[in-house]
Amino acid sequence: MQSSAHQTRLGLIYGFAAYGAWGVIPLFWPLLKPAGAAEILAHRMVWSLPVCLLILLALGRWSWIRPLLRQPRRLALIAASAAVITVNWGVYIWAVNDGRVVEAALGYFINPLVSIAFGVVLLRERLRPLQWAAVATGGIAVVVLAVGYGRLPWVALTLALSFGTYGLLKKHVGLEGVEGFAAETAMQFVPATAFLVYLTARGDSTFTTEGVGHPLLLASCGIVTAAPLIAFGASAVRLPLSMLGMLQYLAPTLQFLLGLLYFHESMPPERWAGFALVWAALTLLTWDALRTAHRGRAALRAAVASRPKEAPAVAPPVADRA
Structure with a gap:
C-alpha cells in the first residue's frame, strides 16, 4: 500500500496539472479562429463524448x-x-476571444463567494463570522468593479453564477466525475451536432474550409476539456479539501496574468481596487478554512487521546489451560 505522503504528492501533481491546464486554456481558444464562439462550443460538446466513452471503456x-x-x-x-x-x-x-480574459478570471475568483452565498440562501447553511466578512467584501468588490467598468461585470457574474449552480446541481446528481461528465456530454451531443449540421447547411461552418490543422484543433477540444477533469478527479481523491480549495485559485491567477501580460488588457486603478477587494475576501475565506481544518484535526487528536486504553488480556495460569 502506498504511503500517505506519496498519495499527497501525487494529488498535488494531478491538482497542479488540472488547475494549470485550466489556467492556460485562454491560449487555446484563439487558435480556433475564424470559428465563432458558438461553433467552438458545439465542437467542444461533440468531441468530448467520444473521449468520455474511451475513458469509460478503458475503466x-x-x-x-x-x-x-x-x-x-x-x-x-x-x-x-x-x-x-x-x-x-x-x-x-x-x-x-473577445479580449475579456481578465474579466473571465474575475468570475472564477468570485466563484467561491457565490458558492457560499448559495449555501446560505438555498441550503440554509450557517456562516462563520469570517465567511460573512468575505461575502460582504466580495459584494463591495462587485460594486467597485461595476463603477470601474461603467457597467456590471456581467461576464464575471455569469461565469461565477453558472459554475456555482453547476456545482450545486452536481451535488444532487451524485455521480462520480467521469460518469457525470459522460452523462452531461451525452445530453449535449445531439443539440450540438444538430447545430453543426445547421452551420454546414448554411455554409457558415469553418470545419472544412481552413485547411487540415483547423479541424484537428476543433476535434482536440474533447481532449482539452476531458484531460483536466480527469486530473482533477485524481487529485480530489488524494488531497484534503482545504488543500484542494487553495489550489483552485491557481487557474484564475494564471488567467489573470495571461490577460494582463500576454493579451495586454487594460487595468485602470478602479479595477485594481476591485480585484484587491476580491483577493482580500479570498484571503479571509482561505484563513477561515485553514483555521477550521486545524481545529478539526486538533479536536480529533484530543478525542483519540482521551479514549480509555483497553487493559491487556491476562492469560490464565498454565495449570488452568485446557
Whole structure:
C-alpha cells in the first residue's frame, strides 16, 4: 500500500496539472479562429463524448447507465447541469476571444463567494463570522468593479453564477466525475451536432474550409476539456479539501496574468481596487478554512487521546489451560 505522503504528492501533481491546464486554456481558444464562439462550443460538446466513452471503456465502468435511465429526477438534474455548464463554456470562450480574459478570471475568483452565498440562501447553511466578512467584501468588490467598468461585470457574474449552480446541481446528481461528465456530454451531443449540421447547411461552418490543422484543433477540444477533469478527479481523491480549495485559485491567477501580460488588457486603478477587494475576501475565506481544518484535526487528536486504553488480556495460569 502506498504511503500517505506519496498519495499527497501525487494529488498535488494531478491538482497542479488540472488547475494549470485550466489556467492556460485562454491560449487555446484563439487558435480556433475564424470559428465563432458558438461553433467552438458545439465542437467542444461533440468531441468530448467520444473521449468520455474511451475513458469509460478503458475503466470498464458501464454499470451505472441502466439504473440512471430508470431515474427521471436524476436525468432532469443532469440535463439541467448540462445546460448550465453549456452557458458557462459558451460565455467563457466568447469572453476570451473577445479580449475579456481578465474579466473571465474575475468570475472564477468570485466563484467561491457565490458558492457560499448559495449555501446560505438555498441550503440554509450557517456562516462563520469570517465567511460573512468575505461575502460582504466580495459584494463591495462587485460594486467597485461595476463603477470601474461603467457597467456590471456581467461576464464575471455569469461565469461565477453558472459554475456555482453547476456545482450545486452536481451535488444532487451524485455521480462520480467521469460518469457525470459522460452523462452531461451525452445530453449535449445531439443539440450540438444538430447545430453543426445547421452551420454546414448554411455554409457558415469553418470545419472544412481552413485547411487540415483547423479541424484537428476543433476535434482536440474533447481532449482539452476531458484531460483536466480527469486530473482533477485524481487529485480530489488524494488531497484534503482545504488543500484542494487553495489550489483552485491557481487557474484564475494564471488567467489573470495571461490577460494582463500576454493579451495586454487594460487595468485602470478602479479595477485594481476591485480585484484587491476580491483577493482580500479570498484571503479571509482561505484563513477561515485553514483555521477550521486545524481545529478539526486538533479536536480529533484530543478525542483519540482521551479514549480509555483497553487493559491487556491476562492469560490464565498454565495449570488452568485446557
